[in-house]
Amino acid sequence: MLEFLKKITKWLVERIFTPVASVIKKTAVGKPVLKLPSPNPPDEGPESKQSEDHPCPFYMKLKLRFRDIGRMNAIIETLGRDFLTAMPEGAYKSRLGQISFLYRRMHEDLANHEVVELIENAHKHQESHPDDWDEWNRANLREMEVMYRHHCRVDPELMEKRARLAYEGRRIHRDVMMTNNWEEGREFLEQMIGLQRVIAESKCLADNDHATETAYQSLLREYMPGTRIEEIEKFFGEIDKKLKVMLPQILEKQGQRDDPIPLEGPFPPQLQMWLNRSLLQLIGFDFKRGGLYETGHNPVEGGTPDDTRLVIKNVDAANFMESMKSALHEGGHGLYIQGLPRDVWRYQPVGQDMGAAVQESQALLVEMILGRTKEYYQYLAPRVEGLFQKFGDEAMSPENLYALKTRVVPTSDRKKADEVTYFFHINLRTKLERALINGELAVKDLPEAWNAELKANLNIEPDNNCHGCLQDVHWFVGKFGYFPSYTLGHMMAAQLFDQMKRDMQDLPERLREGDFVSIRKWLNRNVHKKGRLMRRDELLNEVTGSPLSTAPLLNHLESRYLLRA
Ligand SMILES: [Zn+2]
Structure with missing residues (x-):
């Protein structure tokens, strides 16, 4: 029995106490033997600065x-x-x-x-x-x-x-x-x-x-950090004044042309989603770090650079152009999010985007500016004609698709608005949400105020509140102060587009051939990878040589909608 106890004690000393004592000793002299998780795990990037030592x-x-x-x-x-x-x-x-x-x-x-x-x-x-x-x-x-x-x-x-x-x-x-x-x-x-x-x-x-x-x-x-309401008032005043002159001229000129041929469905939803995903892949959206999904809710942008799941509203089988528009819009946001400097600054404030106006500039540049060029439809038309088996259908010609997408038709629905009248929808919402928050307008009076504004600006009345003051999800999710970013974003998109054309003289050919990757690279170099290093106007000064202004957007709308042949 004694012998057995001795054996047990020897075994315990050799196998348990000594190793543990040596671990404690080594740890005490600063040589940890237990591997603790590194504060900068390799999956967060070898060049990560967020946990790199700093003298402070x-x-x-x-x-x-x-x-x-x-x-x-x-x-x-x-x-x-x-x-x-x-x-x-x-x-x-x-x-x-x-x-x-x-x-x-x-x-x-x-x-x-x-x-x-x-x-x-x-x-x-x-x-x-x-x-x-x-x-x-x-x-x-x-x-x-x-x-x-x-x-x-x-x-x-x-x-x-x-x-x-x-x-x-x-x-x-x-x-x-x-x-x-x-x-x-x-x-x-x-x-x-x-x-x-x-x-x-x-x-x-x-x-x-x-x-x-x-x-x-x-x-x-x-x-929009740094943006003042006075600045928004000034920009919106300039656009309002110019567009009120331009809109009747555009409508008159449009009236002299034949109406485009309406699309005739059905366009199977599965094929639409295949098209939308393929287009996102073409512009360089990384599906290893994201995806495109449908929802019954109203979608909102979001996600992180490592997990950018884009969400669009359930597709409409009667019109593939609607879901494509949403996919391009969310795709523009997605490219921006994925292009942020994640390997280096993943969760740090400086690694985030530059705010809502810059976010919307990236979405609207893809959706409204590039996604409504003649060249884009020259690329797209033969492909969708085949995909949806509409061989020889005149509605699917590049000229007709372009005419459909650039047709100016005042509507009460912001999401269906054309590129010209879109501003009036944003102006109306900015004005009303400002009055609601500052206590100058009661919610009970909102429908009347909304309908009066719509009538004054676009001469239309919504059929009901769902097509009027209830249509957007923004106020329901508490996004008061977000709406002006769509117009500031549109302005910024037009300004960046001008510079992109100067930097890439062959941009029209690239679009016609479906070379969208060089566009993404340009955006990544000039916008995405800068994270939140600077403010909006510093960025614009650096890339385009001037701060945000209304001129590029107004010139763009004039040349696309008024001066075109
Ligand atoms: Zn957006």
Whole structure:
């Protein structure tokens, strides 16, 4: 028995105690034997700067904190995509809880005293050791501060409530669009606007710079950092004035030509999605990091550079051009998201996009500007003629497809609007949402105000509120301050297109031959890979030599719609 105990003790000492003691010893002298996960795992890119050592310890801590905030945001994006496409109905309530909880946690991690102390100390380090800070790190710290200031005075509970209401709103909007129930829509919008006002007021309190701004201005900042309402007013005033002269001239000139031949379906939905995916592949969308899906909801842009799942509304079998338009639009967003500097700055503020106006510029450049050129239809026509088995159908000729897509027809539906009258839809929404948020317009008076504006600008009246003030999902998901980004984006797209034509003299031939990859490369070099290194106008100055202006868009509309043969 004694012998046995001795053997056991020897075995324990040799096999267990000694190795453990040596592990502890080695660890104590700084040689860890247990391999801990690296803070910069290889799947996040070998050149990653987000966890690379920096001489400023405060900035290092900030980078790690923002990395984790970014990870949480990526999880929310994934849950959001799932909500739109695959989530079973029964998971609705628990999903709302999950998403709003994560928003709250993200907000708590961002808006707290530790972050502000780290930012202050990092600024001091930047002043005393300027050589340690390259332009990317400087911009990253700047954007961290912008994010902090933007959120610091908003109660986490409000953010949780906003997230929940946004996802509920998506569902309520879908139902209201089916039932045309104005009362249900009104009740929800009143609740949402009330919450948005409280959030906006907290944002105004964030610092002295914003103490006197209106509620609407403080909401604008979330989507377009640095953009002022006065600047929007000036741009919109110029466009409004010019288009009010140009539109009757365009309609008159159009009236002298034969009407294009309408498309005759059916265009099987499966084939449409095949076409849409193929077009995205042609422009260089990476399907290894994303995909294109349909939804019964109204889609919204989003996703991350590693998981860019684009979502479009269920296709209409009668008209393949509608789903193609949405796919090109979302594809423009998708190329931008996938082209952000993810290997280096994945979750850092400087690695994100430059805001809603630049986002929309990328979507509208692909959808409205390139996707409505004669050359694009010369490429597309013979292919869709074959795909949909419409051999010899005159409606499928390049000239007819181009004429259909560039036909100017005032409509009450923003999503079906042509490139010229699109502005009036955005102008109307900007005006009304500003009045709603600033408390100058009550929701109960919205239908009347909406219909009066539409009548004054486009001389049409919607049949009902679903085709009028309830049609967009934006207000239902709380996106007040987003609409102006469509027009600023359209302006920016036209300005970038001018430069692209100067840089690529053979652009028309490239489009005709379906060489869209060189276009994506140009966009990536000039826009996408810059992340949030600079602001919109700095980017435009660098790429085109001038800040944002209305002239390129107005010239583009004039030459495409008025001067063309
Ligand atoms: Zn968009």
